[in-house]
Amino acid sequence: MSKLKRKYSNGVRSSSFFIWLRQRSTIAFIMCVPLLLIVIGLVAYPFLYSIFLSTLNKAETEFVGIGNYLFLFKRETFWLVVKQSIIFALVAVFFKALIGFIAAHSINTIPSKGQRKWRGALLIPWVIPPALSTLGWWWLFEPTYSALNWILTEFALPTIPWLSETFWARFAVILVNVWFGAPFFLIMYLAALKSIPEHLYEAASIDGASSIQKLFHITLPMMRNIIAITVLFSIIVTFANFDIVRVLTQGGPLNTTHLFSTYAFRVGIESGDIPLGASVSLFMFPILAILAFIILRNVRERALNS
Amino acid sequence: MADVSLKNLHKTFDITEAVRGINLDIVDNEFLVLVGPSGCGKSTVLRLIAGLEEITEGNVLIEGNIVNDIPPKDRDIAMVFQSYALYPHMTVYENMSFGLRLRKYSKNEINKRVLDAAKILNISELLDRRPKQLSGGQRQRVAMGRAIVRNPKVFLFDEPLSNLDAKMRGQMRTEIKKLHQHLKTTIIYVTHDQVEAMTLADRIVVMNDGIIEQVGTPDEMYNAPKTHFVASFIGSPSMNFIPCQVIKTNEDLYIKINDKLYFSVPKERLDRYKVLINKEAILGIRPEHLTNAKQHIHDMYEDFNAKVKVLEPMGMDTMVFFDISEAEVCARCDPKSVGKVQSDMTFTIDKSQIHLIDIKTNKVI
Ligand SMILES: Nc1ncnc2c1ncn2[C@@H]1O[C@H](COP(=O)(O)OP(=O)(O)O)[C@@H](O)[C@H]1O
Numbered sequence: 001m002s003k004l005k006r007k008y009s010n011g012v013r014s015s016s017f018f019i020w021l022r023q024r025s026t027i028a029f030i031m032c033v034p035l036l037l038i039v040i041g042l043v044a045y046p047f048l049y050s051i052f053l054s055t056l057n058k059a060e061t062e063f064v065g066i067g068n069y070l071f072l073f074k075r076e077t078f079w080l081v082v083k084q085s086i087i088f089a090l091v092a093v094f095f096k097a098l099i100g101f102i103a104a105h106s107i108n109t110i111p112s113k114g115q116r117k118w119r120g121a122l123l124i125p126w127v128i129p130p131a132l133s134t135l136g137w138w139w140l141f142e143p144t145y146s147a148l149n150w151i152l153t154e155f156a157l158p159t160i161p162w163l164s165e166t167f168w169a170r171f172a173v174i175l176v177n178v179w180f181g182a183p184f185f186l187i188m189y190l191a192a193l194k195s196i197p198e199h200l201y202e203a204a205s206i207d208g209a210s211s212i213q214k215l216f217h218i219t220l221p222m223m224r225n226i227i228a229i230t231v232l233f234s235i236i237v238t239f240a241n242f243d244i245v246r247v248l249t250q251g252g253p254l255n256t257t258h259l260f261s262t263y264a265f266r267v268g269i270e271s272g273d274i275p276l277g278a279s280v281s282l283f284m285f286p287i288l289a290i291l292a293f294i295i296l297r298n299v300r301e302r303a304l305n306s
Numbered sequence: 307m308a309d310v311s312l313k314n315l316h317k318t319f320d321i322t323e324a325v326r327g328i329n330l331d332i333v334d335n336e337f338l339v340l341v342g343p344s345g346c347g348k349s350t351v352l353r354l355i356a357g358l359e360e361i362t363e364g365n366v367l368i369e370g371n372i373v374n375d376i377p378p379k380d381r382d383i384a385m386v387f388q389s390y391a392l393y394p395h396m397t398v399y400e401n402m403s404f405g406l407r408l409r410k411y412s413k414n415e416i417n418k419r420v421l422d423a424a425k426i427l428n429i430s431e432l433l434d435r436r437p438k439q440l441s442g443g444q445r446q447r448v449a450m451g452r453a454i455v456r457n458p459k460v461f462l463f464d465e466p467l468s469n470l471d472a473k474m475r476g477q478m479r480t481e482i483k484k485l486h487q488h489l490k491t492t493i494i495y496v497t498h499d500q501v502e503a504m505t506l507a508d509r510i511v512v513m514n515d516g517i518i519e520q521v522g523t524p525d526e527m528y529n530a531p532k533t534h535f536v537a538s539f540i541g542s543p544s545m546n547f548i549p550c551q552v553i554k555t556n557e558d559l560y561i562k563i564n565d566k567l568y569f570s571v572p573k574e575r576l577d578r579y580k581v582l583i584n585k586e587a588i589l590g591i592r593p594e595h596l597t598n599a600k601q602h603i604h605d606m607y608e609d610f611n612a613k614v615k616v617l618e619p620m621g622m623d624t625m626v627f628f629d630i631s632e633a634e635v636c637a638r639c640d641p642k643s644v645g646k647v648q649s650d651m652t653f654t655i656d657k658s659q660i661h662l663i664d665i666k667t668n669k670v671i
Pocket residue numbers: 319320322323324342343344345346347348349350351
């Protein structure tokens with residue numbers, strides 16, 4: 001008994017480090033370290049480094065402060081890119097959400113046996129790597145030999161210069177983005193639709209609601225949260241889109257399809273002015289940060305409410 | 307405020323026949339309760355009346371008009387669901403006024419009706435809340451309020467109380483009864499709880515396996531069940547069933563339970579039980595008609611002995627359990643005159659209250 005006591009009291013001083021080590025919070029921190037290292041290595045370091053880069057001159061020899069940013073402000077092309085990125089993100093997300101919703105609604109009304117097939121088929125665009133599928137689209141848009149214009153000719157319609165005229169090039173870029181992104185909305189909305197209790201629709205039928213009224217008074221309000229989150233999330237991803245424009249138009253004709261990231265690539269890598277490219281891409285940061293903040297707040301409110 | 311008729315109503319889901327030929331006339335202002343075990347097709351009947359399910363065969367008539375092809379909203383009915391089905395994103399006021407708003411009632415009229423209904427149901431202070439912020443009983447009231455404001459011809463209730471705790475259920479039962487007296491409207495009410503059915507109904511319909519077993523007042527259901535199923539379903543504790551035979555000696559009939567135990571058939575019932583002579587039957591008797599030995603105030607009483615197996619004191623009465631030819635039997639006795647467990651005890655049966663069931667047809671003779 002006394003032996004045990006002594007052993008214990010001896011241990012107190014020397015083992016305070018181990019007691020600290022055994023605390024829950026310490027263990028939790030240690031277990032998070034690998035993740036923190038990854039985040040620091042892949043997010044924080046590149047972010048800080050690109051801020052540093054954006055303050056240098058083209059040859060990366062001199063510190064120019066906010067000189068690169070001031071230079072960008074004076075460039076018409078830059079403002080064109082800002083405008084295009086915003087239009088691209090808003091229009092593409094609108095149609096993705098709309099088409100996703102319509103598709104989800106249609107699938108939800110067919111008997112569950114047929115649903116699996118349709119769901120699988122409609123998810124295909126989403127699972128093909130976008131660079132690859134965009135290449136397929138690029139081939140479809142090819143003006144002289146390819147399918148789309150061939151169909152137009154068959155119907156005796158004038159052919160369309162898909163990728164070489166500003167309007168059609170923008171149309172094509174958005175079309176491919178919608179084609180690629182709508183399935184994401186489809187599955188999110190399908191899950192949300194399935195979670196609305198059937199009884200609500202029955203109560204609404206008895207209350208006198210038509211299908212349209214059920215859509216506006218039951219379905220949409222019940223899906224408000226999921227719609228808000230998917231749209232915000234998709235705006236961020238779409239805003240930062242790179243591969244579709246890169247493969248389809250490389251920003252042309254005459255920069256009229258450039259987005260932030262493709263323009264940053266053009267300026268930074270292809271034209272060799274890395275500090276200026278970094279400045280362009282850093283412009284996305286505050287816009288995306290605000291959107292992300294809204295999303296997180298939305299999610300937290302939702303969690304608190306339910 | 308309307309009569310409803312069901313004519314040879316059938317409903318088949320894929321392969322299950324949920325409703326197999328229902329004929330029923332529900333009169334104006336009646337409180338009709340459909341009762342039966344779960345899965346017997348009660349909800350389906352209600353949903354066929356509401357128009358939420360398509361009719362496989364037969365007709366539903368409201369006020370004499372066939373409504374088979376009329377959508378729910380034009381049948382002038384209201385329904386209260388088991389899950390309440392309140393719209394979660396609307397306040398209580400919006401929930402209750404939704405139907406009126408869709409029907410383009412004037413603002414004043416809507417306001418008046420909602421406030422009136424809220425007052426009747428005692429939910430006036432809750433009108434700004436959302437369903438999430440209400441207790442089960444309050445949600446139940448809102449669901450009823452949503453039905454009341456429309457002032458429909460027929461109210462349909464699908465197990466409205468089964469999500470409430472026992473105390474609340476008793477309370478709401480009384481309120482629904484009061485509501486019916488106040489509104490003077492036709493109510494069709496579905497439940498699996500026979501106590502609810504007995505306390506609420508003007509008439510009870512007992513359903514089993516997609517068909518109607520019996521229609522009648524609570525009193526008829528209790529005292530004159532027509533089938534084995536109704537006899538066993540209605541009443542709590544439930545009726546005792548003892549296998550027996552009807553035998554004839556000279557001009558008298560006897561109900562033979564086993565070699566030692568016979569009951570003579572009362573004179574009034576000799577004719578009735580003749581058809582059962584030498585046939586297997588079941589003797590049905592409610593616990594309250596089996597008591598501790600009593601003075602024989604009329605010749606319907608007869609005594610017999612049995613060994614007490616279990617005692618369940620309930621305060622006013624003690625339920626005494628014993629076996630007769632392998633059937634467990636329960637008698638409702640005066641606590642003062644109950645024997646000890648394992649001891650022999652004398653019981654009195656009231657033969658005016660027996661039911662003999664033909665095993666072949668499951669009908670009460
Ligand atoms: N939508 C449906 N699809 C298939 N079978 C159903 C459906 N609704 C009910 N049933 C079946 O019909 C029978 C009666 O159901 P229901 O009317 O809900 O019974 P109750 O309300 O008496 O418990 C059950 O066997 C049930 O499984």
